Amino acid sequence: MSGGTEPAKSARIQGEAAISAEGLHKAFGKIKALDGIDLTVPPGTVMALLGPNGAGKTTFVRILTTLLAPDVGRAQVMGYDVVGNSAAVRTIIGLAGQYPAVDENLTGRENLEMVGRLYHLGSSEARRRASELLESFGLTDAAQRRVKTYSGGMRRRLDLGASLVARPPVLFLDEPTSGLDPRSRLGLWEIIENLVKQGTTVFLTTQYLEEADRLADNIAVLDNGRIIEQGTAQYLKECCGGDVLIQLRVADRTQTALAAELLGTLGGDGKVRSTPETGEVSIPVVGGPSMLAEVVRRLDAGGVALSDLALRQPTLDDVFLSLTGRTTETSTGATAQDLERHRGKRKGKEAVT
Ligand SMILES: Nc1ncnc2c1ncn2[C@@H]1O[C@H](COP(=O)(O)OP(=O)(O)OP(=O)(O)O)[C@@H](O)[C@H]1O
Numbered sequence: 001m002s003g004g005t006e007p008a009k010s011a012r013i014q015g016e017a018a019i020s021a022e023g024l025h026k027a028f029g030k031i032k033a034l035d036g037i038d039l040t041v042p043p044g045t046v047m048a049l050l051g052p053n054g055a056g057k058t059t060f061v062r063i064l065t066t067l068l069a070p071d072v073g074r075a076q077v078m079g080y081d082v083v084g085n086s087a088a089v090r091t092i093i094g095l096a097g098q099y100p101a102v103d104e105n106l107t108g109r110e111n112l113e114m115v116g117r118l119y120h121l122g123s124s125e126a127r128r129r130a131s132e133l134l135e136s137f138g139l140t141d142a143a144q145r146r147v148k149t150y151s152g153g154m155r156r157r158l159d160l161g162a163s164l165v166a167r168p169p170v171l172f173l174d175e176p177t178s179g180l181d182p183r184s185r186l187g188l189w190e191i192i193e194n195l196v197k198q199g200t201t202v203f204l205t206t207q208y209l210e211e212a213d214r215l216a217d218n219i220a221v222l223d224n225g226r227i228i229e230q231g232t233a234q235y236l237k238e239c240c241g242g243d244v245l246i247q248l249r250v251a252d253r254t255q256t257a258l259a260a261e262l263l264g265t266l267g268g269d270g271k272v273r274s275t276p277e278t279g280e281v282s283i284p285v286v287g288g289p290s291m292l293a294e295v296v297r298r299l300d301a302g303g304v305a306l307s308d309l310a311l312r313q314p315t316l317d318d319v320f321l322s323l324t325g326r327t328t329e330t331s332t333g334a335t336a337q338d339l340e341r342h343r344g345k346r347k348g349k350e351a352v353t
C-alpha cells in the first residue's frame with residue numbers, strides 16, 4: 001500500500017520532452033490504426049506502450065522513427081519534427097523493430113560493422129565498436145558465425161546491438177523480448193536498465209506486463225489506436241487494478257461458509273466470495289496488511305483453521321484486463337492479414353538504420 005499518499009500519475013518531466021506526440025492519426029484504408037495520440041516522454045526515462053495485438057503499437061513506433069508519416073498530427077524527438085526533420089531524427093535514434101532486421105547471410109560481426117559504416121564510422125572505429133557490442137551482448141564466441149545459425153535470442157541481442165552502434169540518446173524497442181525464454185529476457189532487461197542508467201531515453205512496446213512493471217517509469221495503455229490510460233505502474237494499479245484482496249483457504253472445507261460469515265463485515269462495501277468446493281474465501285479490503293491480523297483473530301476465535309492465507313495486490317494484469325477487457329494471454333486480436341503482413345515484414349526486413 002502507498003501509506004495514504006497519492007500515487008504520482010506520471011514521473012516528473014524535467015526539461016524538454018525527449019519524445020512528444022500531438023493528435024496523431026494514421027489510417028490504413030478503413031482501419032484507424034492510430035486515432036488521436038498525445039504522449040510525452042521525459043528525457044532519461046522509460047516509456048512502455050502496452051497494448052494487445054493490433055492496438056497500433058508498431059504503427060506508433062514507425063511514425064516516431066520516421067518510417068511512416070502520420071495522416072494528421074505531429075511528433076518530435078529531441079525537438080526535431082519526425083516529418084519535417086526526419087534526417088536529424090534518424091541521427092539521434094536507435095530502433096530494434098518487432099522482428100530482428102539483421103542480415104542472415106552475414107556474421108554477427110559483419111552485421112554490426114556494416115551498421116557502423118552506415119553511420120559513417122571509420123573502419124577501425126566500426127570494428128572497435130562491433131567488438132565492444134559483441135562483448136556486452138555475450139556474442140563474442142558467435143561473432144564469426146552467420147546469423148542464419150543464431151537462435152532467436154541471439155538474433156534479438158544482435159539486433160539490439162545494431163540499434164546501439166551509434167550510441168543513440170533515444171532508443172525505440174518494439175516488443176524487444178517477445179519470444180525469448182525467461183533467462184534471455186532477464187538478460188535483455190539488465191542491458192536496457194544499464195542504458196537507462198547512462199542517460200538513454202527508451203520507448204518500448206510490450207505485451208508483457210511484468211516487463212512494463214520492471215522497466216518503465218511511465219506506462220501508456222493503447223487500445224484500438226487510443227491511449228486509454230497512462231501513468232506510473234503504481235498509479236495504474238491503484239486507479240484501475242481493482243481491489244486489494246485477502247485470499248484464504250480453510251483447512252476443513254465444511255467450514256467455508258462459517259469463515260465467510262465470520263469475515264463478512266471486514267469487506268466494507270465489497271462482497272466476500274466463497275467457494276465451498278475448494279474451501280477458498282476472498283475479501284476485498286481497504287487497509288491491506290493490518291487486516292490480515294484481524295482475519296486471523298476472527299477465524300481463531302471462531303475455531304476455523306487455515307491452510308493458506310495471502311494478501312493479493314492488484315497487478316498490471318488486472319489493470320490491463322479492466323481497461324481493455326482482455327488478458328494479454330488471450331488477446332489474439334491478430335487477423336490472418338496481420339499474420340501475413342508480419343511474415344512479409346520478416347522476409348522484407350524493415351529498414352532500421
Ligand atoms: N501497412 C499496413 N497496412 C494495412 N493495415 C495495417 C498496416 N499496418 C498496420 N495495419 C493495421 O493497423 C492496426 C494496428 O497495427 P499495428 O501493427 O500498429 O499493431 P500492434 O499493436 O503493433 O500489434 P502487434 O501486437 O500484433 O504487433 C492493425 O489493425 C493492423 O492490421
Ligand SMILES: [Mg+2]
Nearest residue numbers: 057058059098
Ligand atoms: Mg506490433
